[in-house]
Amino acid sequence: MSEIRLLIVDDHPLFRCGVCQLVEMDPDMVIAGEAANGAEAVEAANTLDLDLILMDMNMARMDGLEALRQMRSNGVDTRIVMFTVSDADDDVVAALRAGADGYLLKDMEPEDLLDRIKEAAGGKLVISPQLAAILAGIVSTGRAAPTDALSSLTSRELNILRALARGMSNKMIARRLDITEGTVKVHVKNLLRKLGLRSRVEAAVWAVNQGEL
Incomplete structure (x- = not known):
């Protein structure tokens, strides 16, 4: 298995340095780049070969949520996990609806962070345990797909909806179905439109709630 290439995005240099040092202690991971704000992160996401972006929410110049939205709008398919102090329901829901692949709080244990990074890079949706209940409310009243x-x-x-429900990335789905990532993106866009949902996370949660999936 090749090393997991990470971009660390945080506006606090000391904290960013600490996370980088922690990650570099793990032989399965490598720091591919750092960014001090959302604007730098968007540029790096478009130029670096990355497997996962670990990004703060609250930053000057451009915050993490706006950076996330721009990345997804630009077609960036890299796994993106928000890493923040904010446990506000609105922030969690906004990030997941914008296409985040996880939402972790900065008070977690270092070893747990490394484990969650690996899980996210492997295609799973990762979220701090104390925030798990919020997932059930992502598909809120008026956002659920028709029965x-x-x-x-x-x-x-x-088939792609079922794969989303298992937390698979576009790359993993493409490999499994023997189609291109571009084709997967088109199918995801079409199924979201048909379901009346706004993100793959919403689709995944809705699919899990349909017992047959």
């Missing part, structure tokens, strides 16, 4: 929505999906879209 007959499954029948509107093609067999390929249904």
